[in-house]
Amino acid sequence: MGQHQPPYIRVADDLRRRIQSGEWEVGARLPSRAKLAEEYGVGTNVTQRAQERLITEGLLEGRAGSGTYVREPRQRARMVRSRHHESRDGSPFRADMKELGKHGSWDCHSEARVPAPEDIAQRLAIQPEALCVRTDYEFLADNRPAQLSTSWEPMAVTDGTPILLPEMGPMAGTGVVERMRSIGVAVERAVELPHPARATPQQAGLLGITPGELVLRIERTYYDQDGRPVETADIIVPDSRWEVAYEVPLPPGS
Structure with a gap:
């Protein structure tokens, strides 16, 4: 040594x-x-x-x-982030898990009229303290913790519509793109910023990993056809279980 x-x-x-x-x-x-x-x-x-x-x-x-x-070695599965991921009907996460031969499900809790913290307000291009719907997700693959997500949607976009609470109403169980389309909001693009991070005690407890273990925090924001942010989320992916790959489509003939 x-x-x-x-x-x-x-x-x-x-x-x-x-x-x-x-x-x-x-x-x-x-x-x-x-x-x-x-x-x-x-x-x-x-x-x-x-x-x-x-x-x-x-x-x-x-x-x-x-x-x-x-510790027993854990096989890392590949999680692909792509436009294809967002264009499918139903839940993108459930479809992703099906491709891996796994059953995808989730638990969630939504709360309306939550004032936007300053960093979330910046991401959503709204005033700090503007009212949002916050939803905390625990995603499961074959009933085992797979990833976490905290989603914020401005109530200025969804208030008074059937999709105010993401997992209730006629569009429950579908992704952001499809939900927004149902109220006439066309989501045109998503921007994702991946950051390496360490699991907090709370995140570790939910994911069944050790506090301080390496995770990938993906800061994702959806924009409509006018460039307006309509949803932003922090997605927490445990590094010991998943490798994240980005698929970049190329124009024909390139």
Whole structure:
């Protein structure tokens, strides 16, 4: 192990080597932090940081009151973001999961008359505190957590229409594009900004991952034919389960 690295990095590197060599099998409980600290000649705070690093990487998992265990490797599925994704009837998420041989479903909670925070107001080109409908989604693949989303729609667009609450009324279970079309709003484009992030404790609890684990936060905004933002959302995708690919259609003959 290199001598110029922080002690916890050197310990993490060696623990990773030992796990990958098969010294501890999947599901095996690692020795206590105190025992590892004695073995490596470091303090328990060093072994704790080393284990936390490997938890973040997905090699280990902590179990409350039990210890730290070698985590079962998770196969990453591919999530494709494309225009095709938005043009299908019904729920784009359900259609995506069907293509992967999985059953897509979701739980959600909507709240109307929520004042827009400043950052959301900027994304929607409305005044701060303007009233919106906020919907929190927990998306499931084969009844296992797959991704999270928090959606904001200006009530100036949907108030007084049957689609005010996204998951109620005649268009329940359909995507934003199809819902907006039902009230005469033609969504022309979507802009997505992906950002690497770390899972908050709340997000980790909902996704069944470890706090601080790597996630992809996709900031998505839909625009109508006049360039007006009609919905924006933050989509949280756990990196250990999904790789995200963007499909870029090219004009014919290009």
